[in-house]
Every structure is written in C-alpha cells, then in structure tokens.
Amino acid sequence: MRNSMLTCCFVPPPPSGDEERGPPNMEAPLKKHLFFFDFDETIVNENSDDSVVRAAPGQTLPAWLRDTRREGHYTEYMGRVLTYMGEQGVREEGFRAVIEKIPASPGIMGLFQFLKANQDLFEMVLISDANSYVIETWLCATGLRPLFRCILTNPASFNSRGYLSLQPCHSHSCPRCPANMCKRKLLGEYLAQRVEERGGRPFDRLFYAGDGANDFCPSVLLGPADTAFPRHDYPMHRLVRETQQSSPATYRANVVPWHSGDDILHYLKKLLGR
Known part of the structure; x- marks a missing residue:
C-alpha cells in the first residue's frame, strides 16, 4: 500500500514553448492561490467508475461481482471489476473509447477557460478517488492536462496481460474516509x-471544488480566507450544511454551492476583480 503523497502525484512536463518561459536567470513568480478540484461529478458529470463499466460486454457486470462491493472498500471492488473486464477481453482501446466520451459538468469548460487565462494566479491540483489512467486520459482528450500541476489519485496502469490494474493511493487512520484514501x-x-518549497510563503487563498462525502473531509482544513465550492445538494454540500448548523465554529471556510461551473466562475471574477 502506498504511504507517501508523492507516490500518487503525477506532474506534467514543463512548458516547451519560448513564449511560456520566463526571462533567463529569473524565478517564475509565485502563484497566489491554490485550487483543488475533485474529478467525478465535479469536473466530469458522471462517476467515471460507472462510465468505465460501459466498456464491459453488454455494458454491465454480473450480479455475483456487483455483490462483492463493501462500504469503505470501493477501490478493492473496482480492482476486481477491472480484472473481470480484462478477462472478458477489454483492452486499452475499449477503455479509452468510453472515457473520452464522459461529459464535462455544466459550465466547467468555461471555468477552465478563465483559469487558463489566469494561470499566473492559480496553482491547480486534482484530488480524486478515481484513478490515474481515467483522469489522465480524459484530461488529455479535452486539452486540460497542462493546467494541473499535480494529480493525487489511485495509481492505475496496464499490466503484462493487458489488464488495467488499480492500486490504492495510500494508507491513513481517518475514520471518516474509505480505506484507500483520505x-x-x-x-x-x-x-x-x-x-516549504515556496520558502515558507503561504498561498493567499485556498479553493476546493467537490461533490462527495470524501470532499467534505479536506474542506475542513480551509480557513476564513478560503472558499469551499460544494456541488449543490450533493453529499459534500449536505455535510457542510449539517456542520454549519450543529458546530458552526468548526467549519471556517466561505461556502459557495454550485449548480454549474458558471457559479464558481462568477464568484472568482467578483473576488479577483476580473
């Protein structure tokens, strides 16, 4: 099992175009804000594990396999699903065909256009309980991969038999989160x-956009200058509301629920005066 955050972190290559390089012998200016994004039902409008199953024969799984799913151990279950699909002859081209068709959430592409135009302000990280192959494939197909400095997720790759193999991200002791990821x-x-890498200089603000119950746990770390963007009436939003009502002092972040990426975009434009 993976114990270091670095083992599930994937960094894109540095830019190669001269127009994106800074002046010689000068460090790039530090970005002001750090933005974390979830993937499933946040960037994309589906659960990508469900999407991947469409590559299976008949686009479904046998009941005996579905019955092996256990609460808190979903990644173990998906490992069995991927092994089964490999045994049924599903290979990379089959997975890629369905992954590239996963729809983006409403308004998300417009939000990323804004973030791309303001890359000098934002360092962006994707943090997801999906897997590296699905995320990398979708981001590359949509042209969004270069926007993310890092992807924190469950590693996945094709083994010698051509099966897509999934591993847990890390170990932890959080009682709220699934066994493979907090x-x-x-x-x-x-x-x-x-x-530490920035010489002790903190980010001005943190932003976190998500939807699920496992997105509530990290959002508790945000402070009064930071903003949580829970998808409206999804589990993260419901947990935030419950906490604000029962223990308001324990949840310090600003909260901006969203139906569409446009809601996040409008908030950022107003906040930054853009």
Whole structure:
C-alpha cells in the first residue's frame, strides 16, 4: 500500500514553448492561490467508475461481482471489476473509447477557460478517488492536462496481460474516509510540502471544488480566507450544511454551492476583480 503523497502525484512536463518561459536567470513568480478540484461529478458529470463499466460486454457486470462491493472498500471492488473486464477481453482501446466520451459538468469548460487565462494566479491540483489512467486520459482528450500541476489519485496502469490494474493511493487512520484514501491527509501533506518549497510563503487563498462525502473531509482544513465550492445538494454540500448548523465554529471556510461551473466562475471574477 502506498504511504507517501508523492507516490500518487503525477506532474506534467514543463512548458516547451519560448513564449511560456520566463526571462533567463529569473524565478517564475509565485502563484497566489491554490485550487483543488475533485474529478467525478465535479469536473466530469458522471462517476467515471460507472462510465468505465460501459466498456464491459453488454455494458454491465454480473450480479455475483456487483455483490462483492463493501462500504469503505470501493477501490478493492473496482480492482476486481477491472480484472473481470480484462478477462472478458477489454483492452486499452475499449477503455479509452468510453472515457473520452464522459461529459464535462455544466459550465466547467468555461471555468477552465478563465483559469487558463489566469494561470499566473492559480496553482491547480486534482484530488480524486478515481484513478490515474481515467483522469489522465480524459484530461488529455479535452486539452486540460497542462493546467494541473499535480494529480493525487489511485495509481492505475496496464499490466503484462493487458489488464488495467488499480492500486490504492495510500494508507491513513481517518475514520471518516474509505480505506484507500483520505483527501484531508493528501491536501494537508501537499500544502505543507508546497509551502516549504515556496520558502515558507503561504498561498493567499485556498479553493476546493467537490461533490462527495470524501470532499467534505479536506474542506475542513480551509480557513476564513478560503472558499469551499460544494456541488449543490450533493453529499459534500449536505455535510457542510449539517456542520454549519450543529458546530458552526468548526467549519471556517466561505461556502459557495454550485449548480454549474458558471457559479464558481462568477464568484472568482467578483473576488479577483476580473
């Protein structure tokens, strides 16, 4: 099992175009804001594990396999699903065909156009309980991959038999989160590492956009200057509301629920005066 945040972190190659290089012998200016994005039902409008199953024969799984799913151990279950699909002859081209068709969430592409135009302000990280193959494939197909400095997720790759193999991201002791991933631990480790790499200089603001119950846990780390973007009436939003009502002092972040990426975009434009 993976124990270091770095083992599930994938960094894109540096830009190669002269127009994206800074002046010689000068460090690039530090970005002001750190933005974390979930993937399933946040960037994309589906659960990508469900999408991947469409590559299976008949686009479904046998009941005996579905019955092996256990609460809190979903990644183990998906490992069995991927092994089964490999045994049924599903190979990379089959997975890629369905992954590239996963729809983006409403308004998300417009939000990323804004973030791309303001890359000088934002360092962006994707933190997801999906897997590296699905995420990398979708981001590359949509042209969004270069926007993310890092992807924190469960590693997945094709083995010698041509099967897509899935591994857990890390171990942790959080009782709230599934056995393979605590996003709060990942966010905390990443933030501490980056502040150290920045010579102790913190980010001005943190932003977190998500939808699921496992997105609530990391959002608790946000402070009064930071903003959580829970998808409206999804599990993260419901947990935020419950916490604000029962223990308001324990949840310090600003909260901006979203139906569409346009809601996040409008908030950022107003906040930044853009």
